Amino acid sequence: MLDAALLSSIRDLEFVARVTVDGALAGLHRSPFHGYSAEFSQYRHYRPGDDLKYVDWKLFARTDRVYTKQFRETTNLRMQLVLDASASMAFGEPRVSKMEYARQLAAALAHLVVSQGDAAGLTVYDAALRTYVGPRPGRSHLRHLLTALSRVDAAGRTRSAQAIRAAVDLLENRGAVVCLSDLYDDEGAVDAELHRAARIGHDVTVFHVLAPEDLEWRWGGDVEVEDSETGQRVLTSAAAAGAYAGRAAAFVQQWRERCLAYGADYVLARTDQPPAQTLRAFLLQRQDVSR
Amino acid sequence: MIAWLHPAGLVAVALIAGPVIVHLLLRRRARRIRVSSVRFITPHTHAAVRIRRPSDPLLLVLRMAIVAAAALAVARPLVIDAARRSAWTERRAVAIVVDTSARIAPERLEEAVRAETAAADVAEVIRAGNLPSGLTRAAAWLRTAPPASRDIVVVSDFRHGALTHVDAAAVGEHSGIRFVQLGEVPPPPEAVELLIARDGLKTRTVRVENESTVVSLGSAAEDAPAGLRVVGGRDEDAEIAALLRVVARAGARAPSDDRAVLVRLRGAPAQQRETAAAAAWTLEAGRRLLHWAAREDVPVTVHGTSDALIVQADVPAGSVEAAEIVRAALDARHDPEELRALEVVRIPRDALDRWTRPPAVPDAEAWRHADESDGRWLWALAIVLMLVEGLVRRSRPLPAAEVRADAA
Numbered sequence: 001m002l003d004a005a006l007l008s009s010i011r012d013l014e015f016v017a018r019v020t021v022d023g024a025l026a027g028l029h030r031s032p033f034h035g036y037s038a039e040f041s042q043y044r045h046y047r048p049g050d051d052l053k054y055v056d057w058k059l060f061a062r063t064d065r066v067y068t069k070q071f072r073e074t075t076n077l078r079m080q081l082v083l084d085a086s087a088s089m090a091f092g093e094p095r096v097s098k099m100e101y102a103r104q105l106a107a108a109l110a111h112l113v114v115s116q117g118d119a120a121g122l123t124v125y126d127a128a129l130r131t132y133v134g135p136r137p138g139r140s141h142l143r144h145l146l147t148a149l150s151r152v153d154a155a156g157r158t159r160s161a162q163a164i165r166a167a168v169d170l171l172e173n174r175g176a177v178v179c180l181s182d183l184y185d186d187e188g189a190v191d192a193e194l195h196r197a198a199r200i201g202h203d204v205t206v207f208h209v210l211a212p213e214d215l216e217w218r219w220g221g222d223v224e225v226e227d228s229e230t231g232q233r234v235l236t237s238a239a240a241a242g243a244y245a246g247r248a249a250a251f252v253q254q255w256r257e258r259c260l261a262y263g264a265d266y267v268l269a270r271t272d273q274p275p276a277q278t279l280r281a282f283l284l285q286r287q288d289v290s291r
Numbered sequence: 292m293i294a295w296l297h298p299a300g301l302v303a304v305a306l307i308a309g310p311v312i313v314h315l316l317l318r319r320r321a322r323r324i325r326v327s328s329v330r331f332i333t334p335h336t337h338a339a340v341r342i343r344r345p346s347d348p349l350l351l352v353l354r355m356a357i358v359a360a361a362a363l364a365v366a367r368p369l370v371i372d373a374a375r376r377s378a379w380t381e382r383r384a385v386a387i388v389v390d391t392s393a394r395i396a397p398e399r400l401e402e403a404v405r406a407e408t409a410a411a412d413v414a415e416v417i418r419a420g421n422l423p424s425g426l427t428r429a430a431a432w433l434r435t436a437p438p439a440s441r442d443i444v445v446v447s448d449f450r451h452g453a454l455t456h457v458d459a460a461a462v463g464e465h466s467g468i469r470f471v472q473l474g475e476v477p478p479p480p481e482a483v484e485l486l487i488a489r490d491g492l493k494t495r496t497v498r499v500e501n502e503s504t505v506v507s508l509g510s511a512a513e514d515a516p517a518g519l520r521v522v523g524g525r526d527e528d529a530e531i532a533a534l535l536r537v538v539a540r541a542g543a544r545a546p547s548d549d550r551a552v553l554v555r556l557r558g559a560p561a562q563q564r565e566t567a568a569a570a571a572w573t574l575e576a577g578r579r580l581l582h583w584a585a586r587e588d589v590p591v592t593v594h595g596t597s598d599a600l601i602v603q604a605d606v607p608a609g610s611v612e613a614a615e616i617v618r619a620a621l622d623a624r625h626d627p628e629e630l631r632a633l634e635v636v637r638i639p640r641d642a643l644d645r646w647t648r649p650p651a652v653p654d655a656e657a658w659r660h661a662d663e664s665d666g667r668w669l670w671a672l673a674i675v676l677m678l679v680e681g682l683v684r685r686s687r688p689l690p691a692a693e694v695r696a697d698a699a
Contacts, residue, residue, distance in 0.1 A: 088327035098327070184328040214327055223322045227329045240333040247331035 013146045016104055017111035020276045043067040077118035077176060078135040081106045082167045083152065084181030084209075086126040087229045090154035091182075092211040092271050099154040101271040102180040102209045107146055108279050109178060114142040122148055123170075125163030126156035132166070135175065157229045161189035168197045176203040180269075182210055183255055184229070195262045204264035205282070208255055211271045215248045217241030292371045294658045300366030307362070310354035347687060353680040357673050364669035369661055379653045384439035385411035386429035386466075390447030392420045395473045403446045403471055413437055422447060423458040426468075433466045438657035442467040442650035448474040449638040459646035467650035470643040518546025521617060523608035524558020530608035531556075534617060543618040550576075550624045551599040554617050556608045569595035572624065576600045580623040584616075591616060600624065 046055060046066035054069045083106055089099040110120040114137060121135030122145050131152070133145050160181055168177055177197050183190060183206075198204045212218070217240065225234045252268055259266035267282045269275075295301060326332075387407050389400055408414040415432045419425025422445060433441045443462060447453060449472050462468050505522045523531050546552060550572060555562070569577075573595025580602065584591040589612055592603040602620045606612040 091325070091327040182327055184330065211327070219322070219324060221322065222335075223324050225329050225332050226323060226325045228325050228327055230329075232329055233323075234329045234332050234334045236332050237335045240335065243333050244331045251331070 013103070013107045013150050014111070014143065017107035017146065020104060020108035020279060021112045021115070041070045044070055077113065078121070078171055078173060079109070079113045079118065079176040079178060080121045080123060080135055080167045080171055081109060082123045082125070082164055082177060082179045082181075083149075084126075084158060084160060085124050085130060085152050085154050086158035087155050088158065088182055088184050089209070091214070091228060096271050097154065098182055098209045098211055098271055099152070101269065101275060102207070103149050103152060104275045105207055105209070105269060105279065106180055107149055108275060110142060110145050114139065120145060123163055123167040124148070124152050125159065127159045129163050129166050132170065134170065158185045160185045161193045164190065164193040164197065168193070168200065168202060171202065174201040176205065178205045178207065180207040180209055182214065183208055191258050194259070194264055198262040198264050204259070204262075205267065206255065206259050206264055207267050207269045207278075207282075208252065209269045209271065210252070215245065215252070215270075217244040294369045294371055296367035296369055296659070296661060296664055298366060300362065303362035303365050304359060307355045307358045309358060310351055350680065350683055350687070353676055353683060357676045357680060360669045360673035360676060364666040364673065367664035367666045368669070369658055369664050371658055376653070379438040379657065380440055382412040382439035383410070383650060384413040384433060384436040384441050385415075386432050386443045387414060387416045388422065388425035388429050388443060388445045389416060389418045390420070390422055390425070390445070390453065391418050393448040393450075393473065395448050399473055400446060403473060407444050407446070407471070413439055422454045423461075426458055426462055430462050430466060435660050437660055437662040438653045440467075440650040440652055441465060442469060444469050444471060446471045446473065448472065449643060451638055454638065456642070456646055465651050465654060467648045469647050472637070472640065472643060518548050518551055519617070519621065520551070520553045521556065521608070522554065522559040523556045527558060527608045534608055534614050537614040538618045538621070541614065541618050543621040544625060546621060547624075552620045552624070553599050553601045554620055555601070555603045556613055557605050558608065568597060570597050573600045576623040580620055583619050583623070587615070589616060
């Protein structure tokens with residue numbers, strides 16, 4: 001799998017997305033994304049390996065034969081990618097920034113969804129809603145979406161809650177809301193909006209994009225730390241390393257538990273891992289859930 | 292002995308504390324890093340304010356030495372030793388006072404100034420119409436002149452009264468003074484009175500004839516023509532003698548044998564005119580005398596011969612007019628411009644020699660106006676030290692002033 005730093009050197013985001021998806025899907029049978037209006041098509045005899053949840057048990061009771069229901073998929077999955085483009089997402093240079101990593105992930109997800117005939121949209125925000133591309137199917141729309149993605153720069157402060165609410169409200173039907181952010185924000189407000197989206201019936205996924213330095217203290221000696229969004233400066237020393245790592249781990253764990261609480265998917269996307277690996281882990285996680 | 296021409300510059304030596312402050316007292320700035328969020332960071336407020344120990348003592352010493360050398364150079368040190376004092380004594384600083392009112396051709400003045408300037412190591416030309424004022428200015432300039440033997444040279448014709456011994460003495464002991472007298476020194480105005488007193492001249496010769504008295508002044512030779520002959524009436528020798536004394540006191544030009552004057556006063560017997568051609572000088576002198584007589588309304592007739600100017604005046608020998616006529620006749624022999632020059636009285640050379648003083652050697656405070664310093668050696672030292680400091684600094688790894696967290 002190609003790592004994020006290598007992929008970030010490739011300007012063709014569509015190619016990057018395809019490579020990432022190909023890497024993620026290698027060995028997987030199918031996409032874990034499902035439409036919500038799958039239409040019944042026919043029965044066929046059960047064959048070993050078929051998913052037991054599609055077995056028509058009532059028909060088995062009447063006929064004593066095992067049949068599997070087959071559906072005709074319709075293009076009805078509407079996935080809205082909600083991308084955090086605040087200044088904190090620029091962190092990670094010169095290797096690969098969280099912004100670049102999230103861009104690659106978003107492109108790969110859009111490519112994956114559009115490739116299976118579904119619709120993908122994009123919401124980019126920092127302190128306000130910056131870019132909105134409604135979910136639509138088709139290759140040309142995908143290119144339009146990838147172009148919008150490629151123009152995103154990380155800057156400004158973060159107001160995730162408002163952007164998530166706007167993205168959710170603009171989804172006309174039930175759909176998938178995929179949030180890509182480092183979640184350095186008002187946690188309560190963001191959690192409330194994600195919970196609300198899940199409660200409405202959307203398939204909520206959180207890609208928690210973090211750099212290794214977000215999780216571990218990697219600097220020795222006395223340092224003056226400056227917040228990339230607020231500009232706040234804090235004087236500290238290596239003695240704070242232990243406490244830092246513990247708090248970061250607690251932060252991640254807290255978000256994982258929150259997402260699990262209302263059925264949202266939580267994926268920790270570390271920028272030192274290849275995007276395809278992160279995407280694959282996510283797809284496997286979805287497959288496990290869907291079984 | 293080391294003297295400081297700009298002692299205020301020594302204050303700059305305090306700047307050597309700068310590198311010390313930078314190395315020892317400056318509170319260390321922590322490395323600054325930018326992170327996504329500071330929410331997990333425990334503040335340690337004292338972490339960035341520790342006093343830094345000298346990280347590189349060699350660099351510290353080099354920088355202090357650079358600052359010290361530069362500061363001392365700014366103060367312009369001057370090492371005063373025997374050799375330097377000797378060099379100062381051998382050097383000549385001359386203030387040349389040029390008398391602009393002197394009746395001397397400008398070319399001669401400038402030539403003298405050039406010669407004096409060339410002979411001096413440091414020279415200042417002061418042009419003054421008033422010599423005492425020029426001397427004051429010269430003395431003032433010499434007080435601020437670079438260390439050297441100091442001298443004032445006065446270039447003038449030194450007319451009487453232009454300078455006195457008081458003016459020369461007022462220059463002071465810190466400077467010598469010398470006088471360059473230009474122009475021909477004319478003989479002192481020889482009045483008739485002087486001529487009378489001089490040995491070897493026939494001071495008075497009275498010949499009494501039947502009709503007249505002739506008083507002659509001239510050379511002692513019996514056969515030589517008399518420079519002045521006054522002819523009056525019989526027995527008027529006393530009046531004529533008195534007349535000559537009056538003329539002498541009035542300061543008339545002395546008679547000369549080659550330009551003889553004959554004055555015939557009232558009472559003198561008539562004499563036939565000579566037919567010889569008149570000399571050029573008698574014509575010119577006669578013209579001047581007639582011009583004078585017309586202006587003064589004096590009854591005079593004049594004619595010239597080849598060797599004498601003959602004046603006929605219808606005035607008695609004992610009158611003032613007679614004395615004036617004799618004096619005018621004597622003066623008429625000379626061009627008026629020539630007379631004016633001859634009337635210039637100059638300060639005697641021996642007086643000027645008495646006022647002259649040798650150049651004054653530099654005094655103990657002369658270094659204050661030195662036009663040189665040894666600061667250049669300190670500047671050179673500072674430059675060399677800067678080069679060494681640069682080499683040493685380049686050989687040391689530089690700490691990053693600011694580091695991004697993700698570049699750690």
